[in-house]
Amino acid sequence: MTVRNTPNGFHLNDAGRRVVVDPVTRIEGHMRCEVNIDEDNIIRNAISSGTMWRGLEVILKGRDPRDAWAFVQRICGVCTGTHALTSVRAVEDALNIKIPENANSIRNIMQLSLQAHDHLVHFYHLHALDWVNPVNALKADPNATSALQQQISPSHPKSSPGYFRDTQNRLKKFVESGQLGPFKNGYWTNPAYLLPPEADLLAVTHYLEALDFQKDIMKIRTVFGGKDPHPNWLVGGVPCAINIDGIGAVGAINMERLNLVSSIIDRTITFIDQVYIPDLLAIAQFYKGWMYGGGLSGTSLLAYGDIPDKANDYSASNLLMPRGAIINGDLTKVHEVDLTDPEQIKEFVPHSWYSYPDEAIGLHPWDGITEPNYKIGPNTKGDRTHIKELDEAAKYSWIKAPRWRGHAMEVGPLARYVVGYAQGNKEITEQINFVLKTLDVPVSALFSTLGRTAARGLEAQWAAGKMRYFMDKMIANIKAGDLATANVERWDPETWPSSVKGVGFTEAPRGALGHWLKIEDSKIANYQCVVPTTWNGSPRDQQGNIGAFEAALMNTKVERPEEPVEILRTLHSFDPCLACSTHVISPDGTELTSVKVR
Amino acid sequence: MIETFYDVMRRQGITRRSFLKFCSLTAASLGLSPAFAPKIAHAMETKPRIPVLWLHGLECTCCSESFIRSGHPLAKDVILSMLSLDYDDTIMAAAGHNAEAIVTEIVEKYKGNYILAVEGNPPLAEDGMYCIIGGKPFVEQLKYAAESCKAIISWGSCASWGCVQAAKPNPTRATPVHKVPGLADKPIIKVPGCPPIAEVMTAVVAYLLTFDKLPTLDKQGRPQMFYSQRIHDKCYRRPHFDAGQFVEHWDDEAARQGQCLYKMGCKGPTTYNACSTVKWNEGTSFPIQSGHGCIGCSEDGFWDKGSFYQRLTDINQFGIEANADAVGGTAAAVVGAGVAVHAGLTALHRAKQPGDKQPGAEQ
Numbered sequence: 001m002t003v004r005n006t007p008n009g010f011h012l013n014d015a016g017r018r019v020v021v022d023p024v025t026r027i028e029g030h031m032r033c034e035v036n037i038d039e040d041n042i043i044r045n046a047i048s049s050g051t052m053w054r055g056l057e058v059i060l061k062g063r064d065p066r067d068a069w070a071f072v073q074r075i076c077g078v079c080t081g082t083h084a085l086t087s088v089r090a091v092e093d094a095l096n097i098k099i100p101e102n103a104n105s106i107r108n109i110m111q112l113s114l115q116a117h118d119h120l121v122h123f124y125h126l127h128a129l130d131w132v133n134p135v136n137a138l139k140a141d142p143n144a145t146s147a148l149q150q151q152i153s154p155s156h157p158k159s160s161p162g163y164f165r166d167t168q169n170r171l172k173k174f175v176e177s178g179q180l181g182p183f184k185n186g187y188w189t190n191p192a193y194l195l196p197p198e199a200d201l202l203a204v205t206h207y208l209e210a211l212d213f214q215k216d217i218m219k220i221r222t223v224f225g226g227k228d229p230h231p232n233w234l235v236g237g238v239p240c241a242i243n244i245d246g247i248g249a250v251g252a253i254n255m256e257r258l259n260l261v262s263s264i265i266d267r268t269i270t271f272i273d274q275v276y277i278p279d280l281l282a283i284a285q286f287y288k289g290w291m292y293g294g295g296l297s298g299t300s301l302l303a304y305g306d307i308p309d310k311a312n313d314y315s316a317s318n319l320l321m322p323r324g325a326i327i328n329g330d331l332t333k334v335h336e337v338d339l340t341d342p343e344q345i346k347e348f349v350p351h352s353w354y355s356y357p358d359e360a361i362g363l364h365p366w367d368g369i370t371e372p373n374y375k376i377g378p379n380t381k382g383d384r385t386h387i388k389e390l391d392e393a394a395k396y397s398w399i400k401a402p403r404w405r406g407h408a409m410e411v412g413p414l415a416r417y418v419v420g421y422a423q424g425n426k427e428i429t430e431q432i433n434f435v436l437k438t439l440d441v442p443v444s445a446l447f448s449t450l451g452r453t454a455a456r457g458l459e460a461q462w463a464a465g466k467m468r469y470f471m472d473k474m475i476a477n478i479k480a481g482d483l484a485t486a487n488v489e490r491w492d493p494e495t496w497p498s499s500v501k502g503v504g505f506t507e508a509p510r511g512a513l514g515h516w517l518k519i520e521d522s523k524i525a526n527y528q529c530v531v532p533t534t535w536n537g538s539p540r541d542q543q544g545n546i547g548a549f550e551a552a553l554m555n556t557k558v559e560r561p562e563e564p565v566e567i568l569r570t571l572h573s574f575d576p577c578l579a580c581s582t583h584v585i586s587p588d589g590t591e592l593t594s595v596k597v598r
Numbered sequence: 599m600i601e602t603f604y605d606v607m608r609r610q611g612i613t614r615r616s617f618l619k620f621c622s623l624t625a626a627s628l629g630l631s632p633a634f635a636p637k638i639a640h641a642m643e644t645k646p647r648i649p650v651l652w653l654h655g656l657e658c659t660c661c662s663e664s665f666i667r668s669g670h671p672l673a674k675d676v677i678l679s680m681l682s683l684d685y686d687d688t689i690m691a692a693a694g695h696n697a698e699a700i701v702t703e704i705v706e707k708y709k710g711n712y713i714l715a716v717e718g719n720p721p722l723a724e725d726g727m728y729c730i731i732g733g734k735p736f737v738e739q740l741k742y743a744a745e746s747c748k749a750i751i752s753w754g755s756c757a758s759w760g761c762v763q764a765a766k767p768n769p770t771r772a773t774p775v776h777k778v779p780g781l782a783d784k785p786i787i788k789v790p791g792c793p794p795i796a797e798v799m800t801a802v803v804a805y806l807l808t809f810d811k812l813p814t815l816d817k818q819g820r821p822q823m824f825y826s827q828r829i830h831d832k833c834y835r836r837p838h839f840d841a842g843q844f845v846e847h848w849d850d851e852a853a854r855q856g857q858c859l860y861k862m863g864c865k866g867p868t869t870y871n872a873c874s875t876v877k878w879n880e881g882t883s884f885p886i887q888s889g890h891g892c893i894g895c896s897e898d899g900f901w902d903k904g905s906f907y908q909r910l911t912d913i914n915q916f917g918i919e920a921n922a923d924a925v926g927g928t929a930a931a932v933v934g935a936g937v938a939v940h941a942g943l944t945a946l947h948r949a950k951q952p953g954d955k956q957p958g959a960e961q
Contacts, residue, residue, distance in 0.1 A: 021694040022732050025687040028659045030731060051730035053721075054656050055769035056762065064905040070893055071901070074762040077660020077793060121666075129691045170678065179647055179682035185700055186691030211674045215667040215796075219882045226885030227878040228667070229660040229793050232893070234848060239890035243854040251835070251856015252889070260882075372769075374724050385725050387733035398728075486848035568693055579658045 002393070008300070008408055008545040010554050013044040018389050019561050022051070024571055026126040028078040029578025031537065033571060034390055035553055037561055046546070046553035047392045048537050048571075050399035050578050053353070053372065060527040064493075065091045065519050068527065069233045072515065075529065076579050080229040081114055081221065082508040083515070083529070089314075090515040091235045094502025100484035103237035104311035105474035109261070110221050110231065111307065111506065112470070115463035116268050117217040118509035119413070119456045120276055122575045124210040127453065130569040131283050132203040133193040134183050138172055140164075140197035145205070148198050153278035158209065167205040187563035194286045203283065206275055217268050220261050220467075224253070237486030244478060253485075262471055269464040272457075280457040281438055284450055288439055293449025293570040295552030299329040300407045301415035302535065304337060304514060306507035307466065314505075320466060321507045322420035322428070327407050331422040337404075339503045339514050342367070345530060348401040351392070351539040360542055362403060365516040365528040366501060370400075392540065399578075401538040401547065402530050410548040411511025411535045412574060414455040418446065431458045449552065452573040456509075493522035501526075508532050510575050533577045549574060647679070648807065649704050649712040651743050652686035655736045656729050656763050656772050657718025661754040662688045664793035668800040669880035676800055680807055681713075698732050701739065705746050713806070714747035716740065716757040720778060721770035728770040741781055749785040749812060750775060751802065755895060758788035758820075765901035776819065785812055788819040792895035795876050798824050818898075824876070829866035829884075829892050832874040835859070853889060863907035864891030871896040 001015045014036045022032035030052045036045035060071055068091065073084035085107055092099065099107075142165040149159040174181070187193075195203070218228040224240050225231020232239050243252035305316055305323025316323040316336070324334035338344055346362030349355065355373040356363070363369065376384050377394025390396045403409070420428035435454055436443060445451060490496065501518040511532030518526040538547035546554075552570050559566065608617070622635040652662075666673040677683050683690075685700045692700060704712050721728035726735025744750060752775045755761035763772040776786050789802055802821055805813050813821040830836065838844070838858040845852045845859050860867070866874070869892050873884040885892050891907075894900040 020733075022730075023687050023693065023697055025690050025693040025697055028688070030654070030687075030729060030736075032730070032733070052656060053728045053770065054763040054772070058767065058769045059762065059765045059901075064907070067906050070906060071762055071765070074658050074660070074792065077658035077663050080658075080660060080663065125666075125689055174678055177646065179649070179684070181647075181677060181681070181683045182686060182690045184684055184690070184692060185696040187696075208674050211666065212672055215669065215673075215879065218667060219879045222879040222882040222888070224888060226883050226888030226890055227795075227873070229663045230895075232885050232888065232890035234890065237848065239848065240888045241849050241853040243856075246854060248855025248857075251887075252854050372724070372728075374727050382733060385727060385735055387730070483854070484849060488847045488849070491848065563696075564694070579656075 004544065006540075006546050007543050008296070008551070010546055010551060011044075012546070013038070016044055017561065019558070019564060019567075020389060021564055021567055024568070024576070026129070026568070026572060027576040027578060028076060029576070031571075031576060031578045032390070033549070033553070033567060034392075035558075035564075035567065037558055041558045041561055043553050043556045043558065043567075046550040047390055047396060048399075048539065048547060048549040049390060049397040050533075050537055051397075052578055053398040054579065055372075057527045057529065060524050062523050064522070065094070065517065065524050066235045066491075068517070068524060069235070072527075072529065073230055073233070075531070076577055077229045079114065079118055079508045079510060079577060081110060081225070081231055081233070082506050082513060083531075084231075084233040085111055086504045086506045086508075086513050086515045086529075088233050088235050089504030089506070090502045090517050091504070091519075092502070093504055094500040094517060094519050095235075095490050095496055097236050097487060097490050098312045099237045099487055101311045101477050101482060102242060102474055102485050103487075104308060105470045105477070106224050106238045106240070106485070108307050108470045109265075109467050109474075110224055112463040112467045113217055113220040113268075115509055116272065116460045116467070117214055118575075119460035119463075120210055120217070120272065121214050122509070122572075123276060123280065123453070123457060123460075124207050126575065127572045128203055128207055129183075129186065130565060130572055131193070131287060132195060132207075133186075133188055133200050134171065134204045134207075135175065135186075135188040136193065136195070136197050137168065137200035137204045138175060138197075140168065140201035142168055142201065144198035145201045148202055148282070152282045153274050156274040156278075164201055164205055167208065168201055171204060187560070187565050190560055190563050190565055192559045192565045194290075195283065196286075199282060199286065203279060206279055209275065210271075213267075213271050216264055220264050223257050223261055234486060236488055236491060237484075239486070241485055242478060242483045244483070258471075258475070265464070265467045265471055269468065272461050272464050276457055277461055280454060281435070284439055284454060287450060288441055288445070290450065291445065291448045292556040292566065293452070293552045293573060294447040295550075295554070295570075296408060296410040296548045297414050297418070297451065297552070298444075298447035299327070300404075300409045301326040301418050302337065302404050302409040302411050302512055303416045303419045304339065304505040304507060304512040306505070322416055322423055322425055324419045324423065325404055325409070326419060326422060327405070331418070334419055334422050339505055339516075344405055345514070346403055347530065347534075348403060348541040349395075350401075350542045351395055351397065352400045353395050353398050354400065362541075365514065365530055366503075366518070366526070368528055397537075397539040399534055399537050399539060401541040402534050403541055403545070406543070408538060408541065408545040408547050408551070409535055411532050412452065412456075413459045413509075413511075414446065414452040415511060416507060417455040417458065427462060428458075431462065449570045449573040456575070496522055499525075510577050511535060531577070533574075536574045537576055537578070549576070647682040648748075649682045649684050649708050650686075650715055651701060651704055651712060651747070652683060652688075652715040652717065653736075653740060653743060654687055655716065655718030655720045655740065655756070656770065657754070657756045658762075659688055659717070660793040661717045661756075661799070662686070664796045665799050666796075667879055668796040670797060671800055671804065673800070676803060680803065701743055705743060709746045710748055712747055713749055713751060714743050714784075715751040715753055716775050717753045718756045719760060719764070719772050719774050721763070721772045722778075723769070723771035737778065740775070740778065744782045744784060747782075747784055749787065749806075752776070752786055752788045752790075752819075753799065754794055755790045755792045755900070758790040759898040761792060762901055765899075786819055787812060787815065787821060790820060790825070790896040790898075791871060794896070795824075795872060795878055797876055797880070798872055820870070824872040825870045825896070827870065829869050829871055829874045829886070833866055833886055834874065835886055859886055859889075859891040861909055862891050863905065863909055865894030865897070865900070865903075865906070865910065866892040867910055869894040869897050869900075
């Protein structure tokens with residue numbers, strides 16, 4: 001038995017029964033979670049383990065930096081595009097390439113469409129089943145659902161009793177078939193589900209409605225990037241040319257294309273306003289007594305910022321998404337964040353399946369080294385290929401532990417919204433105050449699983465509105481005669497210095513994302529990504545600080561340990577993305593001879 | 599009780615008369631006598647949805663994301679009415695033991711009668727522990743689920759070829775499904791692309807259910823209905839290629855006019871996929887239409903074939919065509935000659951007039 005206080009304020013006790021969740025589903029990629037619960041079923045120890053590793057940064061070494069976006073885009077197909085955007089920004093930073101205003105607007109619209117889409121899909125298709133019980137929806141009176149719909153969102157046209165009855169009938173047939181598909185083996189009798197049947201039916205109906213609608217949002221990216229998932233990007237701008245009324249306009253971004261984008265933006269705004277936000281608030285109303293999952297959100301938050309208003313200015317004042325760090329729970333002071341400062345961001349590996357020459361120290365991404373080192377601890381139950389219980393005193397995850405000035409940090413929509421709130425950002429403050437007032441809860445309610453889920457919805461709403469802003473801005477720019485979408489002055493590698501380094505950043509849907517690269521003799525000499533789930537899903541560090549997932553699970557009561565819906569609820573509130581978080585670099589040219597091939 | 603394929607068609611507004619006609623056509627296309635039509639109709643009216651185990655290895659989930667963007671049929675209808683998607687860790691409600699139990703249940707209950715869909719691939723290095731599911735190597739789960747399945751669908755370039763994690767030096771020894779040692783010998787349908795087109799994915803599923811057989815596969819195991827022709831063959835910018843009209847720089851006048859992207863590195867001439875015909879996201883666009891060359895994402899090893907912006911230098915191995923680099927040559931005279939040769943050869947097939955060409959048009 002180990003009892004320990006972590007430097008970041010958590011009391012760990014592994015005396016109780018160990019509960020293992022593997023695979024954690026409804027996430028991107030693969031992760032495992034283990035907790036110890038005491039005799040009252042309260043979580044007293046939590047372990048988050050990334051269970052996949054692909055080695056993309058090794059693969060990037062020696063490649064053409066102009067190609068890097070395509071490789072790193074494949075880090076994640078859910079937050080598709082955000083890695084690509086981060087990559088082209090990193091290369092442009094290294095080579096001092098300035099992009100045209102239209103390219104900035106198009107990139108922002110693409111990034112904002114991702115925020116809107118990803119948050120919507122997360123809420124309905126990855127997270128909803130933690131709060132919504134589709135089987136219970138069969139008991140609903142469609143008239144009651146219709147009344148609820150008209151009460152929470154009177155403008156949404158699909159609100160008749162017949163509409164909800166149709167969905168219910170379809171669901172009924174589905175359940176009666178005995179083939180429950182994705183709903184099979186859910187925890188449908190668990191008392192942790194609190195919605196009345198009519199609200200469950202409402203949410204299930206919108207699960208399907210949102211599934212139909214979400215595909216349209218991404219057509220915006222198909223217009224500009226040719227396909228989605230994984231649209232095309234370009235160092236120096238965007239690949240799509242603008243031609244409004246010249247010869248061959250039909251083959252470029254023309255009036256018809258702009259109209260298509262514009263119409264999708266309008267429909268996205270409407271859907272989020274009329275369906276997503278009302279549903280979020282209605283569901284939250286029933287769960288506002290469930291205030292678990294705060295974790296690091298009340299103390300340690302980090303945002304890099306994103307969505308540059310003017311092109312090529314990445315200073316905090318020009319970024320429409322907030323940037324800054326909050327530590328020690330002090331919301332009166334937002335610290336400046338500098339991704340190039342070797343003292344700020346460092347990654348540690350004592351509990352990660354990598355080795356450093358000296359694992360007591362952390363390394364800045366530009367100077368990092370990584371060698372995979374899959375080694376389980378002596379107290380692991382099972383063996384190296386059949387793990388029953390992890391030994392968290394040793395290495396236990398494919399995720400590294402990044403720290404900001406030594407602090408484990410939470411990133412993501414809640415981090416951005418709290419940083420924005422602390423900075424007095426008008427739009428964010430208004431949105432947050434509206435939610436707090438509607439739900440009649442204090443500001444402290446933000447620091448919870450539910451707060452994280454609410455911030456994501458508000459951000460989707462904000463992002464949809466900002467797409468309209470950049471669309472209007474681009475039209476005005478075109479009207480003023482500027483059609484440029486790419487700067488090719490430094491396209492040719494012969495124009496590049498022999499040795500440069502750069503950093504690019506975005507706010508991915510899941511949080512702060514940074515790529516650091518070095519270019520030598522026109523080739524990638526080093527590429528390093530520190531991604532949102534590396535922050536949130538990080539294991540312990542050398543000081544014993546636990547990461548954001550682990551912290552958020554602490555002290556939560558689990559109604560039925562064999563049906564840990566509460567664990568899923570809190571983990572999902574971060575929208576984990578494991579393919580993103582597990583990676584490696586090899587900056588010194590080391591061949592990966594340590595990889596054992598058997 | 600069970601919503602069958604027939605119910606789905608009826609619900610989608612198809613009349614019984616059309617349904618029966620559809621069954622007759624199906625019988626005919628399968629080479630059966632018209633007497634089989636009622637049997638097909640009966641099967642479609644009564645058979646339960648086929649269980650699917652959709653496993654995820656090393657991947658980025660772009661295939662699942664693409665799948666949910668399908669416009670016809672809608673992903674909703676595929677999931678609720680065509681298949682029984684019993685295991686898919688991206689969307690399933692169950693987690694942990696409850697999730698793992700589903701794999702065992704389906705394997706035992708539906709021996710030989712479920713489809714195994716694989717997104718991603720298993721890493722074989724480090725005893726498979728670069729991808730761990732339930733404390734064990736993913737490759738174990740894959741082999742177990744493959745043992746009793748009816749057929750395997752290899753979604754996307756990861757499962758089909760290896761894709762990005764298998765790019766050099768392939769640090770995890772990521773291995774495409776058909777090359778996994780000891781994997782049960784089952785029919786494998788490769789649906790490559792990074793990701794594959796949504797409607798191609800759902801069409802492959804619908805084909806399996808509608809015709810109750812595997813689609814015709816090419817020598818590499820891909821459905822020939824979508825992968826038998828190059829993007830270049832059906833590209834709407836092809837006339838600009840034939841005419842020697844090329845984009846030379848991003849955002850130049852030729853780019854704004856939608857001319858050929860061959861010189862910008864377009865891999866359309868060597869890529870077999872349906873992008874230029876089916877297009878993406880319900881026909882909204884495809885990479886070339888939106889100004890970027892094809893990067894060849896449905897081809898084996900496309901990550902290791904040079905930069906995406908490097909011009910193809912030798913594409914004459916594909917049958918009737920001249921070495922297309924002759925067309926793309928920078929000297930106007932070369933371009934002119936190249937076009938003449940090229941046009942002469944293609945004329946055999948398309949009855950085009952060489953005189954229509956404008957040698958040196960790019961000057």
